[in-house]
Amino acid sequence: MTDPRQAWSELRRNFLLQLYRDLGGEAFRRTLFLSFLGARICYAESPPLSLFAEERFRDPEKLRSFFLRLKASGHASVFAHSPLTVRPKELSADLLSALYKAWYDPATGALQLNLRHFAESLTDEEFAALIAAGIEDRSFTEFPALRWEGWPLKRVYVGPLSGLLPRFERPEPEEGLFSLPAVTVIQLPAEEPFGWLAVIVEGFSRLFSHQFVRHTWLNFNQRSHRYTSVDQFVLPPAFEDHREVYAAEIRRAMEAYRRLVASGLRKEDARFITPQGAATTVLATGPLFVWRDFVEKRAHPKAQWEIRHLAETLREVL
Numbered sequence: 054m055t056d057p058r059q060a061w062s063e064l065r066r067n068f069l070l071q072l073y074r075d076l077g078g079e080a081f082r083r084t085l086f087l088s089f090l091g092a093r094i095c096y097a098e099s100p101p102l103s104l105f106a107e108e109r110f111r112d113p114e115k116l117r118s119f120f121l122r123l124k125a126s127g128h129a130s131v132f133a134h135s136p137l138t139v140r141p142k143e144l145s146a147d148l149l150s151a152l153y154k155a156w157y158d159p160a161t162g163a164l165q166l167n168l169r170h171f172a173e174s175l176t177d178e179e180f181a182a183l184i185a186a187g188i189e190d191r192s193f194t195e196f197p198a199l200r201w202e203g204w205p206l207k208r209v210y211v212g213p214l215s216g217l218l219p220r221f222e223r224p225e226p227e228e229g230l231f232s233l234p235a236v237t238v239i240q241l242p243a244e245e246p247f248g249w250l251a252v253i254v255e256g257f258s259r260l261f262s263h264q265f266v267r268h269t270w271l272n273f274n275q276r277s278h279r280y281t282s283v284d285q286f287v288l289p290p291a292f293e294d295h296r297e298v299y300a301a302e303i304r305r306a307m308e309a310y311r312r313l314v315a316s317g318l319r320k321e322d323a324r325f326i327t328p329q330g331a332a333t334t335v336l337a338t339g340p341l342f343v344w345r346d347f348v349e350k351r352a353h354p355k356a357q358w359e360i361r362h363l364a365e366t367l368r369e370v371l
Contacts, residue, residue, distance in 0.1 A: 057150075060151075061147075061150065061151035062151075062174070064147060064148055064151045065148070065151040065152060065170070065174050066174040066175075068141075068148055068151075068152075069166075069170055069171055069174045069175065070174070070175070070179070072139060072141075072166075073171065073175060073179060073182075073183055076137075076139075077182070077183075077186075078182060078183060078184070078185040078186035078187070079186055080137050080171075080183060081135050081137060081168055081183065081184060081186075081187045082186040082187045082190045082192075083187070083190060083192050083193055083241075083243070084134075084135040084136055084137070084168075084187070084193070084241060084249075085135055085168070085184055085187030085188070085190070086105070086135075086187070086193045087134035087135050087239075087251055087336075087338060088120070088131055088132045088134050088135045088168055089104070089105075089110055089116065089119070089120075090104060090105075090134070090251075090253075090336055091131040091132075091133075091134040091272075091274040091336050091338075092119070092123055092128065092131040092274070093107070093110075094253075094274050094275070094276060094334055094335075094336050095131075095274055095275065095276060095277045095280070096276075096277060096280050096281065097276065097281070097334075098276075098281045098282065098284065099224055100221050100224050100255065101237070101253050101255065101334055101336065102217065102218055102220075102221040102237065102253070103221040103222065103224045105218060105221075106218075106221070106222045106223075113188045113189050116188050117181065117184070117185075117188050120180075120184055120188075121177060121180070121181060124172050124177065124180055125177065129169050129172040129173045130169060130272075130274075131169075131274060132167065132168035132169040132171075132172045133154065133167045133168070133169040133272040133338070134167070134168075134251065134272050134274070134336065134338040135167055135168040135187075136165055136166070136167050136241065136244055136247075136249045136338075136340075137165070137166045137167065137168070138163055138164070138165045138166075138243075138244050138245070138247060139163070139164055139166065140161070140162050140163055140164070141162075141164055144157065144162075144164065152166065152170060153169075153170075154167070154169075154270070154272075155167075155170065156247055156340055158246050158247070160246075161246050163245070163246055163247065165244065165247045165340060167272070168184075171183055193214065193239075194213065194214050194215040194218065195213045195214065195215060196213065196214050196239055196240060196241060196242065197211075197212075197213065197214075197239070197240040197242075198210065198211075198212065198213065198214040198216075198217050198237065198238065198239050198240070199211050199237070199238045199370065200217060200235065200236065200237045200238075201235065201236045201366055202233060202234065202235045202236075203233065203234065203235075204234055204290060204362075205362065206234065206236060206362055206363075206366050208369075214239060217237070227284075227285060229285070230285065230286060230300055230303060230304070231285060231286055231287070231288040232255070232256030232285040232286065232287055232332035233255075233256050234255065234256040234257055234287070234359075235253075235254075235255040235256055236252065236253070236254055236255070236363060236366055237252070237253040237255075238250060238251070238252050238253075238367070238370055239251040239253075240370075244340070247340035247341065247342065248340055248341035248342075249338065249339070249340055249341070250338065250339065250340075250341060250344050250367075250370070251336065251337075251338045252336070252337045252338070252344075252363075252367065253334070253335070253336050254334065254335045254336075254337070254363065255332075255334045256285070256287065256332050256334075257287060257332065257333060257335070257359050257363070258286075258287040258329070258330045258331065258332060258333070258359060259329060259330075259331050259333050260287075260329050260330065260357070260359070261287075261333075261357065261359035261360055261363075262275055262333050262335055264357060264360050265335060265337065265360060265363075266335075268337075268343075268346075268347050268350075270339060270343040270346065271337045271338065271339040271343055271344075271347070272337065272338045272339060273335060273336070273337050274335070274336045275333055275334065275335045275336075276333050276334040276335070278320065278321070278324045278327075278331065278333075279319075279320060279321035279324075280320065280321075281320070282314075282320065283307070283310060283320075283324055283327045283331050284332075285331075285332040286303050286328060286330045286331055286332055287330045287331075287332050287359070288330075289330070289358070290358070299330075302328065303328055303330075306326055306327050306328055307327065309326050310323050310324070310326050310327050313326065341371065344367060344371060345371055347364060347367070348364045348365075348367055348368050348371060350364075351363070351364035352364035352365050352368055
């Protein structure tokens with residue numbers, strides 16, 4: 054049985070190294086912020102948009118070190134959220150096979166890559182030079198953004214991301230047993246012909262996320278309950294007349310969960326006792342044609358209600 058990984062690795066590195074030399078630090082200047090968001094969303098209990106107020110994001114040297122630690126630890130998947138569209142002079146079938154999750158448009162000759170390709174192929178020194186310009190760039194705050202909240206999801210904001218961020222600079226801790234669902238969409242310009250959409254889903258259940266991550270053409274990062282506490286739950290509309298029964302079972306399980314954690318049991322094991330409706334946060338990114346595929350499959354009466362509502366909401370954007 055053949056193993057083509059070594060040959061692919063060499064082919065990929067040679068191609069990406071030439072791109073790195075041609076494009077330099079400008080390649081990911083405006084999209085690097087999404088890799089930070091993908092990395093931090095896994096370990097944060099605070100709202101995702103509040104993460105841009107963190108010192109590790111605002112301090113260039115700390116941000117640079119953060120990215121280099123991610124690369125060194127092998128967490129390259131977070132870099133897949135930052136896209137780059139190029140038009141190479143030549144492309145072979147072998148090279149396309151070597152580029153995992155790269156999109157090619159034969160009509161225009163455009164190839165959409167992402168920062169993960171480079172993180173897995175360049176040296177630390179080369180990678181540091183590649184991301185240097187994006188470390189201090191804040192032009193992403195003017196990207197178009199939309200936000201929906203509540204059940205059913207209602208649009209509460211349309212405008213540049215900069216108009217939405219101040220609301221989350223000093224977030225109040227969410228209180229109560231049940232989460233407030235929210236969806237934030239950030240549209241990235243200059244990625245034609247593919248486009249690129251970042252979708253942040255908050256306060257949806259892990260039952261939802263098990264289905265969401267099956268759309269493997271997208272890139273995902275999700276809040277980890279191995280490292281953060283289980284704290285809120287999703288209230289299904291069908292439970293409105295059974296709210297107290299549901300709430301009582303959650304409180305009983307959470308009391309046991311906290312007791313286990315306090316006894317020294319790791320959160321990743323203690324969470325086994327919590328109900329399935331635990332609320333989570335997910336960042337998903339990808340080109341527009343992939344999001345259209347998601348909408349076509351999930352904006353359907355027989356789809357689970359959370360993922361159906363998300364698909365119907367995204368249909369407005371697409």
